[in-house]
Amino acid sequence: xxxxxxxxxxxxxxxxxxxxxxxxxxxxxxxxxxxxxxxxxxxxxxxxxxxxxxxxxxxxxxxxxxxxxxxxxxxxxxxxxxxxxxxxxxxxxxxxxxxxxxxxxxxxxxxxxxxxxxxxxxxxxxxxxxxxxxxxxxxxxxxxxxxxxxxxxxxxxxxxxxxxxxxxxxxxxxxxxxxxxxxxxxxxxxxxxxxxxxxxxxxxxxxxxxxxxxxxxxxxxxxxxxxxxxxxxxxxxxxxxxxxxxxxxxxxxxxxxxxxxxxxxxxxxxxxxxxxxxxxxxxxxxxxxxxxxxxxxxxxxxxxxxxxxxxxxxxxxxxxxxxxxxxxxxxxxxxxxxxxxxxxxx
Amino acid sequence: xxxxxxxxxxxxxxxxxxxxxxxxxxxxxxxxxxxxxxxxxxxxxxxxxxxxxxxxxxxxxxxxxxxxxxxxxxxxxxxxxxxxxxxxxxxxxxxxxxxxxxxxxxxxxxxxxxxxxxxxxxxxxxxxxxxxxxxxxxxxxxxxxxxxxxxxxxxxxxxxxxxxxxxxxxxxxxxxxxxxxxxxxxxxxxxxxxxxxxxxxxxxxxxxxxxxxxxxxxxxxxxxxxxxxxxxxxxxxxxxxxxxxxxxxxxxxxxxxxxxxxxxxxxxxx
Ligand SMILES: Nc1ncnc2c1ncn2[C@@H]1O[C@H](COP(=O)(O)OP(=O)(O)O)[C@@H](O)[C@H]1O
Ligand SMILES: [Mg+2]
Numbered sequence: 001x002x003x004x005x006x007x008x009x010x011x012x013x014x015x016x017x018x019x020x021x022x023x024x025x026x027x028x029x030x031x032x033x034x035x036x037x038x039x040x041x042x043x044x045x046x047x048x049x050x051x052x053x054x055x056x057x058x059x060x061x062x063x064x065x066x067x068x069x070x071x072x073x074x075x076x077x078x079x080x081x082x083x084x085x086x087x088x089x090x091x092x093x094x095x096x097x098x099x100x101x102x103x104x105x106x107x108x109x110x111x112x113x114x115x116x117x118x119x120x121x122x123x124x125x126x127x128x129x130x131x132x133x134x135x136x137x138x139x140x141x142x143x144x145x146x147x148x149x150x151x152x153x154x155x156x157x158x159x160x161x162x163x164x165x166x167x168x169x170x171x172x173x174x175x176x177x178x179x180x181x182x183x184x185x186x187x188x189x190x191x192x193x194x195x196x197x198x199x200x201x202x203x204x205x206x207x208x209x210x211x212x213x214x215x216x217x218x219x220x221x222x223x224x225x226x227x228x229x230x231x232x233x234x235x236x237x238x239x240x241x242x243x244x245x246x247x248x249x250x251x252x253x254x255x256x257x258x259x260x261x262x263x264x265x266x267x268x269x270x271x272x273x274x275x276x277x278x279x280x281x282x283x284x285x286x287x288x289x290x291x292x293x294x295x296x297x298x299x300x301x302x303x304x305x306x307x308x309x310x311x312x313x314x315x316x317x318x319x320x321x322x323x324x325x326x327x328x329x330x331x332x333x334x335x336x337x338x339x340x341x342x343x344x345x346x
Numbered sequence: 347x348x349x350x351x352x353x354x355x356x357x358x359x360x361x362x363x364x365x366x367x368x369x370x371x372x373x374x375x376x377x378x379x380x381x382x383x384x385x386x387x388x389x390x391x392x393x394x395x396x397x398x399x400x401x402x403x404x405x406x407x408x409x410x411x412x413x414x415x416x417x418x419x420x421x422x423x424x425x426x427x428x429x430x431x432x433x434x435x436x437x438x439x440x441x442x443x444x445x446x447x448x449x450x451x452x453x454x455x456x457x458x459x460x461x462x463x464x465x466x467x468x469x470x471x472x473x474x475x476x477x478x479x480x481x482x483x484x485x486x487x488x489x490x491x492x493x494x495x496x497x498x499x500x501x502x503x504x505x506x507x508x509x510x511x512x513x514x515x516x517x518x519x520x521x522x523x524x525x526x527x528x529x530x531x532x533x534x535x536x537x538x539x540x541x542x543x544x545x546x547x548x549x550x551x552x553x554x555x556x557x558x559x560x561x562x563x564x565x566x567x568x569x570x571x572x573x574x575x576x577x578x579x580x581x582x583x584x585x586x587x588x589x590x591x592x593x594x595x596x597x598x599x600x601x602x603x604x605x606x607x608x609x610x611x612x613x614x615x616x
Contacts, residue, residue, distance in 0.1 A: 071406075071444070071448055072406060072407065073440075074440065074441055074444050075403060075406070075407075075434075075435055075440050075441055075442075075444050075445040075448055076403075076407055076435040076436070076439065076440040076445075077435055077436070077439030077440035077441075078440075079439065107441070108440055108441040108444075109439075109441075110439075
């Protein structure tokens, strides 16, 4: 039973479950997402996606439909409205259809799995997003990543076509820059990216998922994602983008071990790059700051290592600077620039 | 205007009792309306001489609301009684409770709720908020529980008491328990048992209705007992029920029994 009192639980991952699912499905360019609920659920989410994507360099307008449930569908059931919407979606020739249920569809007990089940020209994938079932944004996000795994083709054992990047935070402004950081590290070991699961990946791309030699998860707080992919696709896994120099070096070492390549050169280059960054920001040495928002316990260690490396002291009463687990050198540079502006006013 | 609701376990005899009660009240010259609030939609069938009238939700399903008029939903039956059936979704899909709410809102907007007595015949396992709608402000002020001496039907009646009690805590609710109607299942000492139950929940037995073959005979003739056999003893019973309900001024907030208390009570009468 969900006994949460909502106000004390409003943090970034406890938003709408539907938003979480759309943060995945809307990034499949040849797919259509159907939100099975009142039109407001769709309107609200589409406008949020729209305003978020406007901040990105190349905004693309994802295809999202609503089944527009009204009182009539609530009383008599919304399954035929969903069937109709799937029919309309099929006419637009997508390569996959994602059916995202909402609170109200869950309340009246519409069986979206049954409606999606019949064989059609393209996969129709149900994603249960009744938010009242204890889930929020993160739950919808994870459910969508798991649901879309039916698009993945059979695994080629011993594949080494590169690394799958799983669960990028698509709504984040820095998503592309963060990815570039990881891609840079992989390139230093001559490892290519295989599939970005799911960021602007067409359904055909996802078929290649199984050719990879490793799954790299953007993050996996509850371990739910890595467990699922471990059970279903026997690929080695690494969880979390690297924050700070030590995490970056660790990542290189682990990649070296998994891909059985000599990583000493890459480690040296990475170390040198971080030292250069520290030089660039030597004016911040001796500064005392507090972090806002407070890093989560999991991030706490990374935050301490990070500030220590740059000779910055953490002190509860010092002026607050933003903290957002910066990814790699690029993320560190952007964050340190913000801190410099706070500290010196330029 | 007096608005009353009959609640009770499925198959216990709510519709039979409601229709005969409406018929008996209407015979005294009162203007009566009966609203069936059960997806089974057979509440008013005997008043309509066996005709299945279109339900409100059938109309809601097939038409725009602006195209629905009073004459589409309200049908005149025995002695001018205005009959309405809420209806419901197909079994196993949708939300019947929301259907009851929608029905009430539509009747309200159409201005169809009027008369000397409005009688709501409601499905008795109060499964969700929608089926408590007739008890809300502006609708029934009196609830009558229809039960036999069978434990399961007492159990259902007791649950309805819980709903009444809960609603009575709301400042603007005016719905109270009017009493218990025993529709006999030919159980030994049934009248005593149900009377005791009624006392224990802080109410009283209004009428004991015997089980009588004439009910089924009238039914196959598509009539209420009042219409089919006005001179039968069973009709006298329904008329005395009508009198008791119409003049009833003993309304209480019930005190539902604990389940084991209820079981103990039933055990005493086995
Ligand atoms: N007092 C009675 N004597 C004989 N049969 C009865 C009596 N009351 C109800 N019945 C029969 O019981 C059946 C169910 O009654 P009904 O009124 O439809 O129950 P409900 O509306 O509670 O589901 C009907 O077939 C009816 O003929
Ligand atoms: Mg009935």
